[in-house]
Amino acid sequence: MEALGWSPLLPKLVDQASFWKLFTTVPVLVTAYICHHNIHPIENELRDGSQMKSIVRTSIVLCSTVYVATSFFGFLLFGEHTLDDVLTNFDGELGIPYGSLLNDVVRFTGATPLSLLVSFSLLLLSLGECMELQPRGTG
Secondary structure, eight states: OOOOOOOOSSOOOOSHHHHHHGGGGHHHHHHHHHHGGGHHHHHHHSSSGGGHHHHHHHHHHHHHHHHHHHHHHHHHHHGGGOOSSGGGGGGSOOSSTTHHHHHHHHHHHSHHHHHHHHHHHHHHHHHHHHHHHSOTTOO
16 A cells, blocks of 8 residues: 655646646635625624634534545545546446446535535525615615
8 A cells, every 4th residue: 555645735737737727726716705705794693693603613614524524435435546526536437336326416416506505595695685785766
């Protein structure tokens, strides 16, 4: 068994394709910047504002747990052939019975619908507040 090496701090840019691959992180960054401004309205909705610190800690622990579990089980399933985005491993044939069914289940009931559900609810919270603040008769 070979030892795992240290991850590089900066990406290796060997060609144009590796440069464009950097932009696959844009959706994660955009979602983070879109949703962070909801912290204060959510805190205002709480009965006790001091709960916010435990809510943030819990959400960070929950997200970290999901990411670690996804990477761990993705590596267990695909081994050395694990791609950067674990879900793209499910695009090909897995070589197991009902593999295409498993691909569809992961793709359509897994991460994508859950991500959209959480993202849109946070976006609609801000949209509702903006519409509430708009003066009557303007638009």
